[in-house]
Amino acid sequence: MTMPAFSARSTLRRLFQRWGAHPEGRKHPAADTEITPLPLPAQLILPLAQHIGAPARPLVQAGQQVLRGELIAEAQGAISAPLHAPTSGRILGIAEVPVPHASGLSGPAILLEPDGLDEALPPEIADPFMLEPADIARRVASAGIVGMGGATFPSAVKLALGQKTRIPTLILNGGECEPYLSCDDRLMRERAPEVVDGARIILRAIGGERAMIGVEDNKPEAIAALREAAADLADVEVVTVPSRYPMGSEKQLISWLTGREIPAEGRPADIGVMVQNVGTAAAIHRAIRFGEPLTRRIVTVSGGAIRTPRNLEVRIGTPLSALVEFCGGTTGTVARWVMGGPMMGLAIRSLDIPVIKGSGGLLALVESELAALPEPGPCIRCASCVGACPIGLMPLDMAALIRNGDLKASVDIGLKDCISCGTCSFVCPSQIPLVQYFNHAKGELAAQDRNRMKQDAIKQLVEARESRMEREAREKAEAAARRKAERERAKAAAAQAAAAKSAPATNTEETTA
Template sequence: MKLLSFKLGIHPPERKESTEHLKVEKAVEPKIVTIPLQQHIGAACEPLVKVGDIVKLGQKIGEPQGFVSAAVHSSVSGTVKAIAEKPAASGGEVLSVVIESDGNNEIDPSIQPKGDITSLDPKEIINIIKDAGIVGMGGAAFPTHVKLSPPPDKKVDLIILNGAECEPYLTADHRLMLENPEDIIYGLKAMMKATGVKNAIIGIENNKMDAVKVMHEAVQKEEGIKVAVLQTKYPQGAEKQLIYACTKKEVPSGGLPMDVGVIVNNVATAAQIAKTIKTGMPLIDRITTVAGKCIKNPKNLLVKVGVSIKEVIDQCDGYKEKPGKIIMGGPMMGLAQYTDEVALTKGSSGVIVFDEKEATTPDPSNCIRCSRCIQICPAFLRPVQIAENSAHNMMENAEKYRALDCIECGSCSYICPSKLPLLHSIRVAKRSILAKKRQQKG
């Protein structure tokens, strides 16, 4: 069997064995949820509720502000206790709605099945996805209705579903493919109809051959849909790398997947689209892998948006010992958290907890000019040059070295023998460059 892949990259230890064979468990109903009004790329939502309001399960509580935004809904029924700034998974604080559950999960009257994709037209499908607040559930959390609405001059002819799940530890998508392939295919077909696309590929790494088998069987009778087996390598699930692996097309510098006629979405996003069309329920819960040496009993949990990290860890019987680092997402691209009171969001694919020994970062030493970061960079950048210019606040030079093309996979920091925090420096450069561009626009 020929395995598809991209150029360069790395192969960190997979460390999926603690959860890859564990079925998804439904988490215990929360007593309280803290739902951020911005848990997606784009503009934050404006609250539609006030303190003291009674809300229902699935009720819209946050109104999008702009096209690139996503509605926010209540994941419980109960009473709004506060609307305040709360710790955010992305760092800092974000305006959030705190809801005390009444335990009844009374569904909002607006939640009704949307019909069947055969009877829905493309515009109706996109509006259903938009109203449900569906975003990319692989971690990026980009509003899905935006991806499915390319401008007229961009002719899209292929959808790729990302089932690679290349991050170490994470197995949420793996279990979803094994346990609910029908919804993945249904949601994919809805996306195909919404965009008029006739062909689709589901990309899965070859460390999940059981999922390859299940998904291959699920598409046997589906016209235009096939499964591609990918080499297990990091970052195989990154958009541009996945597109190259499946099609050998290269997204141009500064470009988007639609520039080569492709839309990429996550398998979990497809499954949520199916759930919303069939039941009317918006995106209020997701599968999250809870793992790491510091977790007593790692699990794949179906958790509600707004539940705290501490609560999901308690459902895994707590910490084995004092945690050294808590990461939202995977260890390569995820973000370290300063408190376990942070709420899980639509993009929370994993919670990984390292012990103090694992969390210890070696002191960096001088660059030895080995060029290993250049040799493995999947975006064909010179990470050390970008990082050096960033460290000296020479952002124009960093931009000349194509800092904005960095996909923030962390491969350079991982491979660096001098343990230089290359990714952190590159992130600083990207944010500075983008901030300056926004200022220039006015």
């Protein structure tokens, strides 16, 4: 029997303090500033890989003129997303540039020089409630929309699940639990009707019955704005959730709002739930209602070194240096630049990196904002990490197994269920970088899987070659046998013909005699 939602929430509230952490929010003063459009930069840098899956394939050449919203790179494969021109201008070419990635390596990107006119293609406007679900998914795919919360999974792939399995519940993630970041908060405050309308469009696309928008209780203005926008809608509910990290994680939000858990290595769809970010819902609203592909997003620029922290609406491809300059530059020495949030974001070394579809923030942190971490000490078995883990894992035991090289045993006790939120590292009194152990182990396992797949592929190729050589040898032997048999038959036929030829002459001689 399914536990009622209110009963599930009550139970979870009683158990809530058993997991997670509460890092200092530091969302102000950026959260207090209205969304401001950022002027176009001199050049836009558009990486071809702005999503999970294969990079998009470029469709433009150097010197080509394009309009805002024009397709400049097409998706390759099912889990991929196209790329559109964020403004009108001239294509400068395709080059290897620094991209937002933990490796620090470069990647291919289309370089676009804006012409300042910002001319757009004629939009393809539609009433979403007159469209078939499959058509909504197709339009979302064509618009290049991916998860705006940072995961960058192509949204249309999720929507298509609604045509294969029953998904009655949609959850919009408005948690935004990362410190400093407030881009989703400002979106919900200022554009609540877009978020709510996006939720209803997604419901139609997946055949869902109800939508819940989960918002942390430290965002009262956003909650009020959303409730006003959804006041007359029976299928959309705005639910307050505790402001505790990592409440913005998909698994935690689902557990809190529904009282259900995703099976190990399963998906939300397995329990009839779909999760989308509030920014993704707003992007879907614009794509379906106004034919606007995903070419811009809201980015929080904050941190102790930023002169004027604020939230900016930025064209995809804008160099990070343009955001910092618009915010008045920096004050003092920047100890670390972070793209995203401080808990799960990416430390970067260059501001030449562009804003991409999953970029939610840019932080310029000063020394005082970085924990002065001593050298990691020995594990004291205090189990703080166990109590804080939002998944209910045993981080101390997993780390011990990984240090001993027993990756299989770490998988057996839940390594693959780890969401890499970093809560265990945050609360560890010995400053052990637990999440680094887990990410390293996941990387090793992924490398082993790739190597195993490579070895399997080589084995298949060798077996196929041996089979082919055996087949060819057999076919050659059979062909040689056929040729020999044909020669024997030809020889026998020739002998018969010769015998037949000489037979009449002999008979004549015998008759004459």
